[in-house]
Amino acid sequence: MLHLALFSIFGAICVAGAVNLLVQRHPINSALSLIAVMASLAVEYLLLGAEFVAAVQVIIYAGAIMVLFVFVIMLLNAGEEERTTGSRVAILFGIPGVLLGGVLVAWTLIQRSGTDEVALGALPGSPTTIGWLLFHDFLLPFEVTSLLILIAIMGAVVLAGKPEAETRQAGKGH
Amino acid sequence: MQSVESFVVISLIKSVIAVFVLLTAVAYSVWLERKVVGHIQNRWGPTRVGPFGLLQPLADGIKFLFKEDITPPHVYKTLYIAAPMLSVIFALTSISVIPIGNWVTIAGVHTPLQITDVNIALLIILGVTSMGVYGVALAGWSSNSKYSLLGGLRASAQMVSYEISLGLSLIGVLIMAGSFSLRDIVDSQSGVFWGFIPRWNIFHGQTVAFFVYLMSAFAETNRMPFDLPEAETELVAGYHTEYSAMKFAMFFMAEYANMITVACLATLLFLGGWHGPIWGPAWMQAILPVFWFLAKVFCFLFLYIWIRGTLPRFRYDQLMAFAWKFLFPLAVANLVITGLVVALRS
Numbered sequence: 001m002l003h004l005a006l007f008s009i010f011g012a013i014c015v016a017g018a019v020n021l022l023v024q025r026h027p028i029n030s031a032l033s034l035i036a037v038m039a040s041l042a043v044e045y046l047l048l049g050a051e052f053v054a055a056v057q058v059i060i061y062a063g064a065i066m067v068l069f070v071f072v073i074m075l076l077n078a079g080e081e082e083r084t085t086g087s088r089v090a091i092l093f094g095i096p097g098v099l100l101g102g103v104l105v106a107w108t109l110i111q112r113s114g115t116d117e118v119a120l121g122a123l124p125g126s127p128t129t130i131g132w133l134l135f136h137d138f139l140l141p142f143e144v145t146s147l148l149i150l151i152a153i154m155g156a157v158v159l160a161g162k163p164e165a166e167t168r169q170a171g172k173g174h
Numbered sequence: 175m176q177s178v179e180s181f182v183v184i185s186l187i188k189s190v191i192a193v194f195v196l197l198t199a200v201a202y203s204v205w206l207e208r209k210v211v212g213h214i215q216n217r218w219g220p221t222r223v224g225p226f227g228l229l230q231p232l233a234d235g236i237k238f239l240f241k242e243d244i245t246p247p248h249v250y251k252t253l254y255i256a257a258p259m260l261s262v263i264f265a266l267t268s269i270s271v272i273p274i275g276n277w278v279t280i281a282g283v284h285t286p287l288q289i290t291d292v293n294i295a296l297l298i299i300l301g302v303t304s305m306g307v308y309g310v311a312l313a314g315w316s317s318n319s320k321y322s323l324l325g326g327l328r329a330s331a332q333m334v335s336y337e338i339s340l341g342l343s344l345i346g347v348l349i350m351a352g353s354f355s356l357r358d359i360v361d362s363q364s365g366v367f368w369g370f371i372p373r374w375n376i377f378h379g380q381t382v383a384f385f386v387y388l389m390s391a392f393a394e395t396n397r398m399p400f401d402l403p404e405a406e407t408e409l410v411a412g413y414h415t416e417y418s419a420m421k422f423a424m425f426f427m428a429e430y431a432n433m434i435t436v437a438c439l440a441t442l443l444f445l446g447g448w449h450g451p452i453w454g455p456a457w458m459q460a461i462l463p464v465f466w467f468l469a470k471v472f473c474f475l476f477l478y479i480w481i482r483g484t485l486p487r488f489r490y491d492q493l494m495a496f497a498w499k500f501l502f503p504l505a506v507a508n509l510v511i512t513g514l515v516v517a518l519r520s
Contacts, residue, residue, distance in 0.1 A: 028253070028312075028315065032253075032312075035308070039305075042301075051292075051293070051294045052294060052297070055294050055297035055298060055300075055301050056297070058301035058302075058304070058305065059297065059300050059301045059304050059341075062301075062304075062305060063300075063301060063304025063305055063307075063337075064304060064334060064337070067304075067307055067308070067311065067330050067333075067334050068334065070308070070311055070312075070315075070330065071311070071327065071330045071331065071334075073315075074311065074314070074315045074323065074326060074327055074330075075327060077323075126293075127294065127354055
């Protein structure tokens with residue numbers, strides 16, 4: 001009972017944060033709403049028995065990635081957004097699309113409700129199980145993913161770094 | 175099996191005691207710092223209020239409460255007020271999973287000497303401390319002043335960089351203990367080598383990890399020689415330049431509470447927690463583990479203050495180079511070697 005109540009409360013916070021993220025005009029408020037979404041998602045994971053995933057969610061998403069978001073907003077000193085009156089495309093296709101998607105998701109959930117019910121905490125969630133899955137059963141996909149991320153990082157460095165000749169010239173100038 | 179009511183009551187009592195003890199410890203570590211740094215600099219430190227200036231923290235607290243609370247007109251108000259609160263909340267939360275001793279039975283209640291014993295305690299502490307940077311970053315941003323902004327930027331860059339080597343230095347200990355539970359980690363360090371060297375992790379293969387942890391922890395808590403975010407010779411007071419009265423005191427409290435958490439963590443992970451020589455009658459055997467734990471934490475805090483009184487500040491490029499080019503590779507090397515040794519032994 002307490003589980004269900006907490007789960008609903010944090011689910012509501014999560015959705016409210018996500019809506020607030022879109023509504024807010026100042027980027028730092030949007031970033032903070034995203035942190036609230038991440039943190040309440042972590043609580044949802046915890047309530048479902050995935051304690052390790054919950055902790056990692058807080059450490060990596062709320063604690064590291066979002067710090068970088070906030071850092072960039074602070075560094076660029078991003079101001080308030082200007083609000084446009086809304087494009088015709090959004091009204092014509094966006095809103096019906098969202099409604100259709102919502103109906104589809106709800107319909108699927110209602111169709112499947114009652115089947116395959118799993119008790120809270122019955123699925124593997126302990127650090128030991130996750131470690132075993134990552135480094136034994138899914139070792140190859142795991143390593144390939146890490147290689148992909150490494151390539152992405154190197155790409156970002158190449159794109160962001162100044163060309164060597166330009167740097168040299170700048171060095172001579174001063 | 176205990177009932178829900180007794181669980182709530184016991185948890186509440188423990189939380190109140192823990193917060194009270196922590197805040198008192200915070201107040202007296204400020205006193206200790208002023209006293210020790212005073213003596214290092216050939217001064218007396220606080221002497222006027224009470225014997226040896228012992229009531230100085232109380233006087234400071236009253237002063238902070240009655241000072242005018244100025245809110246500068248150009249600040250971003252909601253976040254300006256929320257930032258010090260966030261700092262204190264995260265600083266006090268991380269103490270909840272730290273055990274200070276073994277299980278005890280008081281008035282028929284068998285309970286561990288910590289608020290809650292969870293099996294991902296270490297991850298919770300890492301998560302909460304990584305959230306703590308928001309207090310500093312938002313304070314710097316919402317103050318709308320260039321010194322504060324620079325302080326906040328420095329703080330977030332520094333804390334994100336040093337958190338990596340901090341986390342990696344702990345993984346060696348985790349591999350040796352095979353658990354995230356702080357209680358299990360302490361239990362894995364009981365016993366002695368050759369009859370006199372304690373089997374603490376610092377003497378048991380994790381010496382390098384301890385020093386990596388030590389330096390990263392100094393940087394995480396923004397202490398000398400890593401106190402660039404509040405470097406007073408360059409940034410006035412860094413991220414808390416625009417804060418006064420109790421809001422400033424909250425940042426101060428958060429900094430010292432974080433220091434204490436870091437000291438507790440070092441004690442639990444590297445210095446054997448509450449293990450130490452135990453003798454005498456039953457009551458002494460019950461108290462001695464807690465005494466050893468507190469004594470080790472005190473030594474660590476003293477080290478903090480000692481270094482503050484000794485070393486000059488880094489330059490910012492040195493700070494970043496130190497994190498990424500020295501501590502990080504060192505922590506990774508330690509991790510790989512520990513993993514290899516443990517794998518070969520098992």
